[in-house]
Amino acid sequence: MTHQDRVVPLGQPTVGQAELDAIRDVFDSGWLAGAGPTCRQFETELAAACGTAHALATANCGSALHLALQVLDAGPGQEVIVADYTFPATGHAVAWTGATPVFADILPGSWCVDPAAVTAAITPRTAGIIAVDAFGQPAGYAELADIAAAHGLWLIEDAACSVGATYQGRPAGSFGDIAAVSFHGRKGITAGEGGALLTDNPEWAARARRLHTYGTEPAISREGATGLPIPHFAEIGRNYRMSDVAAAIMRVQLTRLPDLLAARNQTAAHYRELLGDVPEIDLPNVIGGRTHSWQSYVPTMAPHIDRDAVAAQLRAEGVQCNFGTYASHLLPVYESASRCPVSADVFARHLAIPMHANLTASQVERVAATLRAAVTNPANRR
Numbered sequence: 001m002t003h004q005d006r007v008v009p010l011g012q013p014t015v016g017q018a019e020l021d022a023i024r025d026v027f028d029s030g031w032l033a034g035a036g037p038t039c040r041q042f043e044t045e046l047a048a049a050c051g052t053a054h055a056l057a058t059a060n061c062g063s064a065l066h067l068a069l070q071v072l073d074a075g076p077g078q079e080v081i082v083a084d085y086t087f088p089a090t091g092h093a094v095a096w097t098g099a100t101p102v103f104a105d106i107l108p109g110s111w112c113v114d115p116a117a118v119t120a121a122i123t124p125r126t127a128g129i130i131a132v133d134a135f136g137q138p139a140g141y142a143e144l145a146d147i148a149a150a151h152g153l154w155l156i157e158d159a160a161c162s163v164g165a166t167y168q169g170r171p172a173g174s175f176g177d178i179a180a181v182s183f184h185g186r187k188g189i190t191a192g193e194g195g196a197l198l199t200d201n202p203e204w205a206a207r208a209r210r211l212h213t214y215g216t217e218p219a220i221s222r223e224g225a226t227g228l229p230i231p232h233f234a235e236i237g238r239n240y241r242m243s244d245v246a247a248a249i250m251r252v253q254l255t256r257l258p259d260l261l262a263a264r265n266q267t268a269a270h271y272r273e274l275l276g277d278v279p280e281i282d283l284p285n286v287i288g289g290r291t292h293s294w295q296s297y298v299p300t301m302a303p304h305i306d307r308d309a310v311a312a313q314l315r316a317e318g319v320q321c322n323f324g325t326y327a328s329h330l331l332p333v334y335e336s337a338s339r340c341p342v343s344a345d346v347f348a349r350h351l352a353i354p355m356h357a358n359l360t361a362s363q364v365e366r367v368a369a370t371l372r373a374a375v376t377n378p379a380n381r382r
């Protein structure tokens with residue numbers, strides 16, 4: 001029996017010979033470092049796929065969020081309203097700038113930030129909003145853009161999980177003033193680690209590019225120079241670059257995106273078919289006018305079900321599972337005064353089950369049968 005037969009993984013990348021061939025090409029080129037020619041090619045292709053004028057490949061999504069906040073001049077004394085239900089990177093990026101994250105509750109159904117909660121959280125110190133495309137479903141950008149415009153705030157889209165999803169026919173990554181995406185190993189397309197900043201604004205893109213190379217233009221801008229120009233270090237930046245090895249993988253992954261999305265959508269439909277009649281769980285919904293990238297598939301347990309006991313039973317039977325994501329305001333690091341009851345409730349009742357593009361129909365059937373048995377097991381009631 002193989003590991004694959006024994007354990008159904010929660011997430012799994014789809015990578016193979018095409019990625020290995022692309023890596024070999026980068027080895028042959030001699031330019032393995034970051035922000036090189038392969039990154040440039042990937043950035044052009046990613047911007048086209050996401051419908052933005054500019055893309056900047058980064059080390060990960062957290063660094064893209066930090067760069068976005070830096071070019072929007074977020075800093076001490078400011079508040080940034082952050083969707084509460086998210087991976088802590090979203091709030092952390094705000095904290096890195098010295099600004100204060102103020103967590104806003106989410107909507108039941110989409111689990112994206114509630115525009116009414118955003119409005120209620122605005123104070124004279126608010127500088128901007130970060131919305132999160134929860135598990136790959138875009139937030140309500142029409143309302144959020146109206147709120148931002150009415151109050152003179154900027155808007156960032158944390159599209160870490162949503163590459164390939166759409167909202168009102170437009171691609172995720174194209175909303176707000178700046179978007180940040182992730183290519184971490186559990187995302188829909190991946191180089192193991194990686195990210196990107198997306199924007200239509202050429203000044204922000206150019207400043208972010210300098211800030212991701214210690215505050216100066218990347219070396220490729222000096223390629224072919226006959227003199228010895230001294231790089232101009234104008235501000236303190238960091239090394240937030242993606243390597244050209246990772247960019248080579250990402251170029252292939254981007255061509256796979258339609259097939260990988262189709263496979264995830266098929267799995268989501270299969271779960272619905274197999275589990276739609278189980279009263280102990282609510283399955284995730286796709287809100288009208290949006291498409292989902294299904295980075296995670298996260299059923300909600302009914303209040304009388306002991307989620308942790310269900311998780312233990314699934315794991316014991318070889319079905320990997322985990323939290324959906326985190327109610328940021330409850331994390332010790334924030335000691336936040338925010339109240340986000342919807343986020344707190346789903347944080348306690350969500351359980352992510354296997355979702356990736358390599359799942360077979362029989363694995364999906366096994367996961368569904370194991371979950372059905374666990375949630376209907378009288379020992380797993382509160």
Ligand SMILES: Cc1ncc(COP(=O)(O)O)c(C=O)c1O
Binds near residue numbers: 086133
């Ligand atoms: C919503 C969200 N934002 C940001 C991140 C951070 O991404 P990365 O690990 O690429 O920095 C994640 C990671 O899972 C995420 O889910």
